[in-house]
Amino acid sequence: MILQTNAAPSAQETDDGDRQPGGAYRDAFGRSASGPLAGIVVADFGRVLAGPYCTMLLADLGATVIKVESPSGDETRAWKPPVFEGQSTYYLSINRNKRSIALDFGDPDDLETARCIAGSADVVIENFKPGGLDRFGLDYTSIAERNPAVVYASITGFGTAGGAELPGYDLLVQAMSGLMSLTGDSHTPGYRSGIAVFDVITGLHAAIGVLSALHERGKSGRGQRIEVNLMSSALSGMVNQTAGFLLSGNVPTRMGNEHPSIYPYEPFPTAKGEIILGIGNDRQFRTLCGVLGVPELVTDPKFAAAPDRSLNRSALRPILQDKLAARTASEWFDIFTEARLPCAPINDVRGGMEFAQRLGLEPIVEVGNGEDALPGVRNPITFSATPASYDLVPPGIDADRGDILQWLQSAVPRT
Template sequence: MSGPLRGVLVADFSRILAGPYATMLLADLGADVVKVEAPGGDDTRGWRPPVRDDVATYYLAVNRNKRSLVLDLTDPGDLTLAHRLADRADVLIQNFRPGALRRFGLDHGTVTARNARLVYASISGFGDAGGADLPGYDLMVQAAAGLMSLTGDADGPPYKAGVAVFDVIAGLHAAVGILAALRHREETGRGQHVTVDLLSSALSGLVNHASAYVAGAAAPHRMGNAHPSIVPYEPLPTADGELVVIAGNDGQFRTLCGVLGVPELAGDARFRG
């Protein structure tokens, strides 16, 4: 592989989505990613249908450009190989529950005592404090963070997003943190511990809705396809189907009114911000 991360060895002990998404991005940038799987394989190998050549497309979505290594960490010989990989690696990423790798000697403190240059990235669902024992599934975080209360018709039930968005955002955050830690290592010679959790990534990903509550004391709610701050910014019914209409500022609204043949609406007091 060519790219800015060429020569960087990544020991990928993660599975499902957030961790593999992060390491896929590193692989796309040229890193040599060794994906370590248990004998049963990454869970997403069994998340089917659909499939391509008898491999789940969910697995294929986030595991390109990687090498695969099967290790049973309960087997002493395989565990020795895992330690050797961690000792050679520039980056190690894992998304086990906090503390779960300590019994294998693959936790941050143990590994970096032998490999001080290692960038060690940990992804969890809810951090390593009060929520440490909770499994980190995206649907749980969509519910806990409030995204489901924002998704769906105003008078309907809450809905999850169609994609595991907070897993993806957490993966992006992990990749950014790893890149920053590699930059730090260039200057200091020492690695860092990058910690990411889905809930924090979710609160970051809620952006304007989060700030509306924190800074504006406004509790967001479901609005269907409407926007809480901009009108029009939604699909609207027409004679032959839905048409997405967006007017992100006053100039665009004036243009829209002109296209619709009602330029006088642009100056109507009812529509002034």
């Protein structure tokens, strides 16, 4: 059974993918689903971050996501602290709107169930070690034989050629890609990013690949395999730094909070606290000089043009610091915002959430309903007609075995 969106339901879709009045669908388990991916079934063989983040985004947008776990569960279930009611907040952050089944691939019945799930899904996402699913018959070639229209996404750390044996941890990729050489002050060792940034970027790339392949399948009827890896995503995600090396031979180094090509573009001390200035063009610099009472800087040949400001930042910095010392960061934020200058306070995570709330971005949503509901971070994509939903709290291990097995009985003939 392959569910097709934006098409009339086939005979196989009548039990779990059919439209209801008003354009909504029932998902594979009879739940109303009206998001843009309603009717799509995703078999999630991913774990930790990149795969689960990708599948959560798809689930928010209406896809039915079946999370296949080992009997011990996703590793992130044990990544504590912090915790919410005893559960790992790491796990909770990337597994809403999914259903869980625990399967031991060493057990013949469990393995056949895994094959049936993959064989009945529109999308399969996995991040096992390259070749790790071959011996179980869960690799792309094996699944495509029984499910030719499947979109099969593999996520690895370093690809399937020379890096196939390397463990795919975000921290390792931050080190090997060069990101850590860019993070920190010039006199400090390299630092990792405060988040697993390349896991997240790779998860986004995987989601883009899946959606693109589904679009192609809608035209051709063909499925295909998608491969993404953290190292390639890292090199792509470092954009100007990798391009600067390729095009000019420049090997960038750590500059703390400074930008190699723009100035002023860093935190500045004030009478109380620091404020970020991000002056990206000459017009903004003219405005800044007017606000600070130093209009003569606009015509100074050392500072008049953006490249000159970057080259002469050591001379410009103390002038700006002297002027900024007259007021607090909070006062400057109000003044600069009124002048439409790019600026920002330096918040902690609590402050960031509160600031987003003040802007009306509504960053916090309620996941689930009733006593089991918990707060979550809003999906960042807004749709005018088919909004994201937050119906299911992250599942417990094997919480949906009965429903999934019942669905398989009607969806896929046992052979």
